Amino acid sequence: MIFSTSNRAYNLGPKTSSNRAPIHYAYPRKTGTMNLDLGACSRARLARDARFDGKFFIGVLTTKIYCRPICRSRTSKESNVRYFASAAAAAEAGFRPCLRCRPECSPGTPAWAGTQNTVSRALRLISEKGLEGGSVEALAEHLGVGSRHLRRLFLRHLGATPSAVAQTRRMHFAKRLIDETTLPMTQIAFTAGFGSVRRFNAAIRNVYHRTPSQIRSLAQKMSRQPEDQYHFHLNFRPPYDWERTLEFLAIQATPGVEVAESGYFRRSISVSGNRGYFEVSLDARRNALNVRVQISDPRSLFSMIERIRAMFDLDADWPTIARTLGADPDLAAHISSHPGLRVPGCWNGFELVTRAILGQQIGTEKANALAGRMVRAFGQPFCPANGLTHLFPTPEVLANTDLESIGLLRPQADAIRALARAVRAGQISFEKVVDSDAILMRLSEIPGTGESTAQWVAIRNLREPDAFPSADRNLARALAQGSSSKFEQRSLAWRPWRAYAAIYLWTFAGEIRVHRNVSVPCARKKAPPGKTAFHSRIPVAGRWAS
Numbered sequence: 296m297i298f299s300t301s302n303r304a305y306n307l308g309p310k311t312s313s314n315r316a317p318i319h320y321a322y323p324r325k326t327g328t329m330n331l332d333l334g335a336c337s338r339a340r341l342a343r344d345a346r347f348d349g350k351f352f353i354g355v356l357t358t359k360i361y362c363r364p365i366c367r368s369r370t371s372k373e374s375n376v377r378y379f380a381s382a383a384a385a386a387e388a389g390f391r392p393c394l395r396c397r398p399e400c401s402p403g404t405p406a407w408a409g410t411q412n413t414v415s416r417a418l419r420l421i422s423e424k425g426l427e428g429g430s431v432e433a434l435a436e437h438l439g440v441g442s443r444h445l446r447r448l449f450l451r452h453l454g455a456t457p458s459a460v461a462q463t464r465r466m467h468f469a470k471r472l473i474d475e476t477t478l479p480m481t482q483i484a485f486t487a488g489f490g491s492v493r494r495f496n497a498a499i500r501n502v503y504h505r506t507p508s509q510i511r512s513l514a515q516k517m518s519r520q521p522e523d524q525y526h527f528h529l530n531f532r533p534p535y536d537w538e539r540t541l542e543f544l545a546i547q548a549t550p551g552v553e554v555a556e557s558g559y560f561r562r563s564i565s566v567s568g569n570r571g572y573f574e575v576s577l578d579a580r581r582n583a584l585n586v587r588v589q590i591s592d593p594r595s596l597f598s599m600i601e602r603i604r605a606m607f608d609l610d611a612d613w614p615t616i617a618r619t620l621g622a623d624p625d626l627a628a629h630i631s632s633h634p635g636l637r638v639p640g641c642w643n644g645f646e647l648v649t650r651a652i653l654g655q656q657i658g659t660e661k662a663n664a665l666a667g668r669m670v671r672a673f674g675q676p677f678c679p680a681n682g683l684t685h686l687f688p689t690p691e692v693l694a695n696t697d698l699e700s701i702g703l704l705r706p707q708a709d710a711i712r713a714l715a716r717a718v719r720a721g722q723i724s725f726e727k728v729v730d731s732d733a734i735l736m737r738l739s740e741i742p743g744t745g746e747s748t749a750q751w752v753a754i755r756n757l758r759e760p761d762a763f764p765s766a767d768r769n770l771a772r773a774l775a776q777g778s779s780s781k782f783e784q785r786s787l788a789w790r791p792w793r794a795y796a797a798i799y800l801w802t803f804a805g806e807i808r809v810h811r812n813v814s815v816p817c818a819r820k821k822a823p824p825g826k827t828a829f830h831s832r833i834p835v836a837g838r839w840a841s
């Protein structure tokens with residue numbers, strides 16, 4: 296565990312800051328109580344251990360530059376380095392980002408103690424939309440806490456204020472656009488949310504001591520990219536079981552909208568009315584996913600990249616998860632033989648629930664065929680790349696459409712229409728979710744979507760690492776558990792990483808050897824609300840035929 300409870304480690308870095316930022320990149324220093332385990336940081340730094348990438352940053356006093364643990368630059372003496380829990384904290388203490396290891400490319404802060412944690416939820420909101428209007432007060436209000444309390448929590452856990460974190464993210468994104476795309480600087484200024492080119496230039500010069508054009512000329516020369524195409528490397532902390540993530544997505548890929556084959560995942564998207572697609576593949580050598588995005592308006596790139604990061608679970612902290620799940624005798628063998636399984640997310644919550652409803656009571660193949668028919672009948676034709684032919688139908692279209700005409704049974708058709716109407720009316724929104732219990736409750740009111748569906752939505756759409764579908768009979772069967780309450784009780788041993796346990800159970804169902812007499816902890820929390828209805832197979836669209 297990198298974060299310890301000792302108090303001695305917090306250090307604010309050098310007294311001489313090179314930062315006099317007009318854009319508040321540097322903040323008045325404030326003593327936080329954020330703590331890092333110095334010994335663990337030091338060992339990870341000396342070993343250049345990629346598993347710690349993004350979990351902390353290293354400020355070098357002699358150069359006033361901050362680095363990732365994996366930086367290939369010469370290793371500094373221990374007395375010359377300071378450790379920070381976030382890039383924003385290093386920036387606040389007056390360090391500049393290293394141009395060699397590029398802190399902007401590090402994997403994100405791992406979720407800890409679940410997303411119910413206020414800081415995790417705030418980080419999620421910031422990464423989805425940034426600090427809209429720049430107001431910490433608005434963010435705090437959205438989260439239902441006071442802004443002073445939110446600031447205190449951020450300082451304690453990340454060593455930086457919410458606005459510093461948001462600002463650093465924006466700065467990092469701008470840097471990536473400079474390095475990795477051929478977008479004109481004026482467009483980058485607006486895409487990264489700087490408001491004006493003058494402010495963008497000043498901010499970059501202040502932080503990097505170079506102009507945007509100088510930075511671009513330092514970047515590796517790129518082959519000319521086709522217009523509207525952007526290429527990113529999104530780093531993760533290894534291990535990452537890409538093969539099984541892809542397999543998971545392939546089994547329920549919606550024909551015409553998603554393709555998962557030959558090491559690639561591809562899908563069509565529509566963001567704020569702009570149509571496009573993205574394609575993801577593994578770059579094992581760089582511990583990264585290669586992402587190619589095509590979209591006509593680059594202004595949505597920031598949120599798109601964050602959504603892709605979430606969908607492929609790039610911030611997961613495997614050693615921490617493995618420590619909990621590996622201690623369970625029923626899961627241990629698979630945790631060690633197949634390390635790095637992630638929770639495959641989804642691009643769009645509406646689509647996920649619609650697919651879940653379609654998959655009820657029928658096998659995978661039939662469910663996929665039905666989804667394909669639905670896409671061809673009601674989706675917008677769009678053929679941007681290999682295998683993609685349509686956009687998934689929108690709630691507006693599905694709300695009042697004759698779904699029975701393509702072979703849906705009446706209850707299924709009614710359920711999809713009810714869902715589409717609720718989304719259209721804003722009663723269910725899959726974006727900017729703060730209170731997941733509320734959305735799960737609303738979902739379970741849609742006929743045909745029960746507790747199990749809601750929990751899979753929490754896992755795959757809301758990214759709750761501790762959600763668990765104990766009402767999913769197929770999962771329960773994998774561990775020979777009878778009732779859902781017994782299964783819920785059994786799952787408590789995996790907290791706060793029950794979503795990962797669910798993915799392991801799903802993936803290795805049938806291969807798991809159940810050990811008798813596994814001791815389980817007492818119930819600490821009662822199950823989330825939601826009535827139990829019949830079971831849908833949301834992650835699998837019917838991998839287990841009824």
Ligand SMILES: [Zn+2]
Pocket residue numbers: 361362363366367368393394395396397
């Ligand atoms: Zn570096």
